[in-house]
Amino acid sequence: MPESLKTIETAVNNDSLTFTLPSDIPQKCQKYNIDLPTDIKRCIAVILYQNSAVSIGKAAQLAGMDRVAFEYYLSNNRIPISNLSFEDVMKDAAQVKADTTAL
Secondary structure, rough: OOOOEEEEEEOOOEEEEEEEEOOOHHHHHHOOOOOOHHHHHHHHHHHHHHHOOOOOOHHHHHOOOOOOHHHHHHOOOOOOOOOOOHHHHHHHHHHHHHHHOOO
């Protein structure tokens, strides 16, 4: 392996993940206080959640956070917490209005 590359290992749900980065990346991560293994797990969790591959609870677990903390993480990074379409929201709002009118 060339000296310009560095191998990064992290555990994701008890499985090992190994990949190679240019050697300057870990140094830059240290400079900016980036916890590379944690951030990698969070990125994987977000991608899986955004693609509806896992629930928000499972994504939070993968990210090493409780659900509320993960929701804040998503919000702080401008990542939608809900995958509902505008049409779904409007349909639900109409149903709520109909239900309250019937009371």
